[in-house]
Amino acid sequence: MPRSFVLLLPLAILAGLPFAQGGIESPVDGPEYTAGGQLKFPANYREWVFLTSGLGMTYGAPGKQPNDDPNFDNVFVNRSAYRAFLRTGHWPDKTVFVLEIRASQSKGSINRGGHFQTGTVAKEVHVRDDQRFPGKWGFFGFEHEEGAAKQIPLGASCYSCHEQHGAVDTTFVQFYPTLLKLAKEKGTYSER
Numbered sequence: 001m002p003r004s005f006v007l008l009l010p011l012a013i014l015a016g017l018p019f020a021q022g023g024i025e026s027p028v029d030g031p032e033y034t035a036g037g038q039l040k041f042p043a044n045y046r047e048w049v050f051l052t053s054g055l056g057m058t059y060g061a062p063g064k065q066p067n068d069d070p071n072f073d074n075v076f077v078n079r080s081a082y083r084a085f086l087r088t089g090h091w092p093d094k095t096v097f098v099l100e101i102r103a104s105q106s107k108g109s110i111n112r113g114g115h116f117q118t119g120t121v122a123k124e125v126h127v128r129d130d131q132r133f134p135g136k137w138g139f140f141g142f143e144h145e146e147g148a149a150k151q152i153p154l155g156a157s158c159y160s161c162h163e164q165h166g167a168v169d170t171t172f173v174q175f176y177p178t179l180l181k182l183a184k185e186k187g188t189y190s191e192r
């Protein structure tokens with residue numbers, strides 16, 4: 001064995017440790033639950049991969065007055081799931097999304113036009129956990145970042161809208177500009 005290899009080998013093993021321990025089954029950034037089965041809010045989601053900011057998006061019937069100060073919704077996904085998506089065009093088991101809804105404001109400091117983001121209004125989470133949820137995916141709503149939440153029941157509109165209109169695996173990849181092209185190339189995208 002060359003000397004440099006002998007020196008580097010322990011380093012390589014150390015670097016691989018988090019993966020060896022977590023394995024593919026349970027990545028280190030996957031969902032975590034309380035003893036009672038509630039999802040813990042993923043407190044470090046702001047270190048995850050940013051997918052998009054929707055501005056003032058509404059999905060109901062048209063005709064409502066446009067909002068002067070529309071909400072932003074910022075979408076984040078855990079890094080291990082993002083990497084798997086880049087390889088396959090599908091979201092793997094243990095994918096966690098956070099939709100962070102923030103209020104906006106146009107008057108402040110030097111701003112003369114447009115809107116900037118302010119406080120959070122709500123946070124919603126979408127998790128793939130094949131053994132836990134009958135339809136593989138579960139939805140959760142959070143008011144406080146530090147809390148835990150019960151799964152939103154299966155009959156809720158979250159499930160039907162995402163199943164009917166989400167372009168890839170019940171998620172809205174049609175609105176995530178960097179992933180849209182990739183999903184089309186991988187053949188996992190459906191027009192919805």
Ligand code: HEC
Pocket residue numbers: 052053054055057059060073074075097098099124125126139140141152156157158159161162170171172173175176
């Ligand atoms: C009428 C359709 C509709 C309903 C109902 C709905 N959503 Fe969504 N959801 C969307 C759209 C559209 C997006 C993409 C938002 C964007 O691009 O900023 C989205 C994105 C999300 C995301 C980001 C990850 C993903 O799946 O793409 C989460 C998390 C989420 N919704 C949670 C919820 C929860 C929780 C509920 C129920 C309380 C819900 N949604 C109900 C349409 C819907």
